[in-house]
Amino acid sequence: MSTDLRSPWLREESVLPPLYLNATPTAPAKSQPGRRIVVIALLAGLLGGVIGSVGSDLLDGNPGMSNTVTLPTFVTEDQVINQDSVAAIAQTVLPAVVSLEVTGDVSASGSGFVIDSSGYILTNNHVIAPAANGGEVKVYFQDGTNYDGKVVGRNSGFDLAVIKINAQNLPTLPLGDSDKVVVGEQVIAIGAPLGLTGTVTSGIISAFNRPVTAGGSGDTAFINAIQTDAAINPGNSGGPLVDSNGFAIGVNSAIATLGVASSGSIGLGFAIPINAARRIAQEIIQTGTSSTPILGVMVDMSYDGPGALLTDVTPGGPADLAGIVAGDLVLSINGRTINGSTELVVAIRANAPGEIIELRIQKPNGQQRTVNATLSKQVN
Template sequence: VTNNHVIEGAERLEVTLNDNRTYDATVIGTDPTTDLALIKIEADSLHVIPMGSSDNLLVGEWVLAVGNPFGFTSTVTAGIVSAKARSISDSRQGRMTIESYIQTDAAVNPGNSGGALVNLKGELIGINTAIYSQTGNYAGYSFAIPTSIVVKVMTDLKKYGTVQRAVLGITFRELTPEIIKEKGFKNINDGIVVEEVSEGGAAMTAGVKPNDVIVAINGTAIHNKAQFMEQLSRLSPGDKASLTIVRDGSTRNFDVTLLNNQGSTRIVKAPTVEALGAKFAKVADDKLRALRLRSGVQVSEVTGDGRFKHAGIREGFIISDINNGRVSSPEDVEKIYDAIMNSDDTYDKVMFISGVYPTGKKMYYAVDLAD
């Protein structure tokens, strides 16, 4: 288990063990939404770390962070749990994220990412993933993804190749004193206030309405966005959940059957670039110069009844940009495709492609990737 940002964009992965054995690694699956990745090596006599419960972790409890900061192999630092269910940003590099971090004051620096956060029993209770600093180095605050999220994500990546993420079908805000005053709420201090309910979504089907305040999921109290996202991230499409909601001053329970972001409970398959229905090849430098292109990837073949054929793209087309990002190799096309398909935003599953045919004719295409 490691962080997605550790392996993202890598052409080759190598894992070095404590006894200095090295192995090439393959990627089983990644989840940019939680910044987690699962990789595999072919090796014998590996020690498996026992999995602990981040739910049982207490603020003030001692923990150890393990990693390789600044290249110092297998460095261990100690600290206490400073807070739980901490969110440090609304997004990471423009992506939708799920953040419910364990905050510690164990010294974590560049090179610690993907390392273990353990309790004093030596049990894994988090994956070190971020620091809060104005200099880029440790300044007293470090953050780890709790095992409550890690276990679900890793299980799904191993079994399905992609995370089976449950969607409630609402937009929401954390309850604040300003919102309480604005809405006229009484006898309630925190929770998640529902802003909108998606048509035909799980919440609407269960009877959830705008201005409802969610205060618990399956009996676990919800005080903020991070706690809400953590509880939801444990569940899969098809799971049933009990929502405790305050409406018009009274508390009610709603049973909801969760869906995926496609509005169903079926298993979501890992995206494969073959769905585009095309093969790609590098473009010779002299051809790029002749067409006045800085970079590009040529569609060497349009196959079957795929997305490219439906969009009208023909064989020989040279792609220069996808979604305003320059492409220079077939691998670039695959990485952009994977990033789009791994996104939880159903409305942004599209490739906006610009390029030129060998005749010099410029063309622009929109390739719809949504089901």
């Protein structure tokens, strides 16, 4: 039997993983014998099962539509509100955070937050996935008002989705700059863990650029995650991770546990950086679709040496045009060391389609060279 277990995640194919997926930390951590750390999606109501495949990455969206909504690029100094406590930040942010109740093949709940006053809400793909086959999304605000939500579009590769409600002049949560987060920075997580709406917890940024696989409902997301010790639990999915100025810097998506499905927070939470989420949301709002950067290669999932071993290269794709061939090892991307297929995918998805990345390649004969490749895109 062939040991060439190839990953399709850098091409257009889809995969159907289990709901609970192993984290791939940047450095191995010691653990007690018999214990295993896994990363799970923070989705209340789906723990312990897999929904099944989803036939489309676009639900109720029209690829031909074009809206003029423009999300803020970055906050400015004039927008900074002088916040000196978690209570003050929460009071400012909570009106823009919503709880989501989703019914479909199964029932589930999660969180989200308003990113545009005309009714656009950002959340996780795995939160709204149960509504993929004619299900319903109910949106609840902190003041008790509720609306029916419509899925505009989603990107399973980034575990992001945008829904729309029929409302105007809504409070919005300003988006920060996740590229500027630093380890030790204070943050708060807001959402509806276990259905407890309006829950606020605080902590710090523990690390960033954590390669994490997460998601649910038959879709795997590869996240270049922000790690936090703020307590987050099932139901927090899609809620914001907010900095000390009250700006969203991430979308809460997964937590690490010791392998028990009912386990709660152990101080290892992961959020999708808001800069990636902003790009995906903007594309979905404008076109109903979004794009995922691809290199045009496949990797050997069984390889456990340094780098990521390529087993195939798409003719005419970015890697092919850069002179990369099957059998090459990718040792680093933009100076970031690569060890394994997950780190390769995450490092690629830390960029946008059309951007040029620098790859350090090792040939089968041991020779190394540096090449540049312009990422292409897969439309979701």
